[in-house]
Amino acid sequence: MSKHPSKQPPLVSRRKALVLAGAAGLALAARPRLSAAAQPKIRIGLATRTWWPSVIAETAVARGLFEKAGVxxxxxxxxxxxxxxxxxxxxxxxxxTGLVSQMATGRTRGVAAKIVALGVDRNTGWKLLLPADSPIKDVAELAGKKVGITAAGSLTDFMALWTRARYKIDFSSVPVGGGGLVPNLLARNIDAAVVYSPLSFEMLQAGQARELVDYATAIPTNLTVGWATTDKLIAEQKDLVRNTLEALYGSVDYMRGNRSQAIDIIARVNSIEQPIATQEYEETFLKLSTDGVFTMEQVKVALDLARVGGFTNLAPAEDIVTTDFIPVTAAA
Structure with a gap:
């Protein structure tokens, strides 16, 4: 069992994929058969339950893709x-799943980690939402108001910082946790909230909220979210990193190639209705990277956006990413 920061326990207990490797013909051809005890272990941290990385990782477990990759x-x-x-x-x-802004600020503070593969190049499904009956009609009217985010240093925090800078207004960012965005917005404890999909789609389809900003179109494409790991793993366990990515992108490949099954999975994992899961599939999962490939230009655009959002003391692009693991070959 891995340990967690003592003051911030996870909401959901970790689940393990410690199973015997299948017959050699069903595994990747060059890999030897390993017992569960012999498989190298990877601990994957997911930012919140109701977001695409969690669905991808859990589907990889359920379909035995980590097992096939020898992980x-x-x-x-x-x-x-x-x-x-x-x-x-x-x-x-x-x-x-890390952000360029997180890696760049972390590196200057001694956090030795890099992005190794692109997850998505746009903020699909991320929206600045208001209660449906809010009198606010324009972003400028948020001046002096309270805007909900999950936590400081999160992608919702970045969106809020970017909004303040882009629209030249000031408001208070209120951390309420991933599970607190919707209830606090509906209870009017906050005036607006940066909400990710499928929660954003669910609120809009239910008529509970109005969209003020669609970050998928407002923010230029860039290295928006990537899979990140430590310098130590990159240097000492390249095969573990590579095989983990193969399993994750194998899950992406399965979801994109099996529409009805994928929508069912999204609905079940996120406890949402089929119409919401369908929108999430079409607007998010079909736009995920299939091979993890990114360019340095995408990294630099993300750094520029971080500066617009008020981030300072950022490490250079070359220090926060590595292209050693792309393109990713998806596990079948």
């Missing part, structure tokens, strides 16, 4: 991306 996967779901980064820095997890 024992241990998943932990945290309360925010910021908490997942803290876990990575503390050595409590090995791989997370």
């Amino acid at each position: 024992a996967a241990d998943l932990t779901i945290y309360r925010s991306g910021g908490e997942a980064v803290e876990a990575l820095a503390a050595g409590a997890t090995d791989m997370i």
Whole structure:
């Protein structure tokens, strides 16, 4: 069992994928058959339950893709991306979905980690939402108001910072956790919230919210979210990193190639209705990277956006990513 920061326990207990490797013909051809005890272990930290990385990782477990890749996967779901980064820095997890801004600020503070593969190049499904009956009609009217985010250092925090800078207004960012965004918005404890999919789709389809900003179109494409790991793993366990990515992108490949099954999985994992899961599939899962490939230009655009959002003391692009593991070959 891996340890977690004592003050920030995960919301969901980790689940283990410690199973015997299948017959050699069903595994990747060059890999030897390993017992569960012999499989190298990877601890994957997920920012929140209701977001695509959690669905991808859990589907990889359910379909035995980590097993086929010769990896024992241990998943932990945290309360925010910021908490997942803290876990990575503390050595409590090995791989997370990270942001360029997180890696760049972390590197200057001694967090030795890099992005190794692109997850998605746009903020699909991320929206600035208001209660449906809110009198606010324009972003400028948020000046002096309270905007909900999951936690400091998270992607929702970045969106809020970017919004303040882009629209030249000031408001208070209120951390409420991933599970607190919707209830606090509906209870009017906050005036607006940065909400990710499928929660954003669910609120809009239910008529509970109105969209003020669609970050998928407002923010230029860039290295928006990537899979990140530590310098130590990159240097000492390249095969473990590579095989883990193969399992994760094998899951992406399965979801994109099996529409009805994927929608069922999204609905079940996120406890949402089929129409919401369908929108999530079409607007998020069909736009995920299939091979992890990114360019340095995408990294630099993400750094520029971080500066617009008010981030300072950022490490250069070359220090926060590595292209050693791309393109990723998806596990079948």
